[in-house]
Amino acid sequence: MKSRREFLKIWGVICLAIMLMIYFGLKKYSQKNFSKEKVAEIIAGKSKFRDTTTNLCTYQILGEPKVGKNYIKVNFWCNDNSKARSTLALVAFEDKSLKGILKEYARIIGFDEKILKEKNWYCTVNDKEINQKNENDQIEQAATIDCFERKGLRKHD
């Protein structure tokens, strides 16, 4: 290298240009593209690469969140004696209505929530039937939602 000083002059100009480009470019880009709706979509949007299931007893969420009583249990019971049992932290649910909880659970597990109505799943919260009258009620802490593939099916171990 002929002169370090000469090199650093050019280097300084290049770096300054990049810094200004990043600062103003990114600021403008984020102002143009950022919105709360976009954040919600990118975080909780459905994946086009993910398979959806029709067997609601195949998948569950493992683990017991350490959140005191701020949790809910969601259990699915199937005709073939299979089951899926999950305990979920309530803080992760924005819509805390019974309908909202089941919708979010369907998103997490990866099934179409319409299947519950189409296939006549019978759901209860703390052993009380969930129906059109109470589906908008807010869920209580430590509540248990049970969904049975058919009415009359019992919980099994």
Add this chain to the structure above:
Amino acid sequence: MIKKIFKLIIFVVILILALWVRKRNYAEIPIPGQSVDEYSYSWVGMSLIETGVPIGISGLKGYPNEINKYININRFMQFLPSDPLAINYPWMDHPPLLGLITGGYAYLQGARVFEDSVTVFIRKPIILISTISVGLAMVFCWLNFGFLTGLMTGLIYATAPLVVLSGRMIQAENAIIPCFLAVMIAMGQYLKKKNDWWLVAAGIMAGIATLFKLTGVVCYVLVFLAILMKYKKINKDFWKDIGFFAAVAVPISFLFVVYGAVYGLDTFKNILFSNYNRFYGIGPNLLLELVRNQRLTQHKFLPEVWIITGWLVFLGGLIKKPKETAGKILGLGMLSYLMIYIFFGSQPYGWYTFPFWPLLIMILARFLVLGWEKGKNLTAVFLMSVAILGANIARLMGIFEFQPYATGWRFGVSGILLGTILISILKIKVKFWQRLLLAIIWVALIYTNIKYLNMINIQFWWENIS
């Protein structure tokens, strides 16, 4: 000329081998979700492209926005106990460069929401980066110690099982490693040739390393120590070199501050302090743990005999003190990262230790090749080689399956030991037979590495590693 072409072909073959073993089952092993950082880095890059604001998993105090959400990507929550993920924005835990690489790649593949960034996409760039690291480690050794050490380093670094598995994980350390190795190469050349362009290269790579994670500052420490080693005192020339290096590197590192300023310097500062005050989980026994227990994540241990023997040789080398400049750079590299590891230490996540591994492997390879070339420390070279072979065999078969081979092992290993002791006492020259034996053992080592890697599938992982 033909010799050179032949060496280049071998170099490329080792890189292909490195890529091949890294690519096999890369999306399944290590089990996705055992480190959610892998997703977080990619989400940061993806969200930066999509919304202009970095969004990722943190949970650190000081963020203005937090959303708790179950994101069951790769359905990992089916197999691993999972709490909701604490998602923060604007995410400032680390600089965004790694996220831009892995998340950017996922974006190019069509990923638009977090659940789209599955491991089959996001891990691809990192296995390529890990393969480049293998190449750089080879280049450093080839330039400074000769082709044979480069070859040995390449073969070990390409196939050591823990290193291969770690090289599939999206962790900033995997991106810091090639920068660190490039700085070592550049400094080795600068000290040899005194050409300023090598110092420029070191400065650029050191700056880039800090854009992956602040621990990339290890490159600064290494350059500082290497230049100090050159002048042996703090004089005018020392300051000239350091000043020139810093003038190249610091503006690149400063890009992280510029980036932070876009989203508010207050948040940037809060997260920086929050990061600094993290729980010191590596504890006071960190040095023992470094040598004794190798991990992939916080709780997934996979003790790796290559790394353990590397530590033993490094400690031996510290006592003896290397005489060659490149040997000193290797030692300084280890000590620099050790300082950074101790200073930045938080939870004992396995990935914090990844940057030690290429250096330890280079040190080990140099030691083994010196035994081959000059018959140096022959008993120790055989002992290390047999120790690694024994550990590799133990991974492949249980103690009962091994019994039919026990007699051969008894006679073989104790015979080799006796032989090497007699050779060194009586100064007998049996170079051909020494080399033949070493070559057989070393081929067996690489073979058993690959054989073990081939055994690791999801079932083996759950039964033997998790």
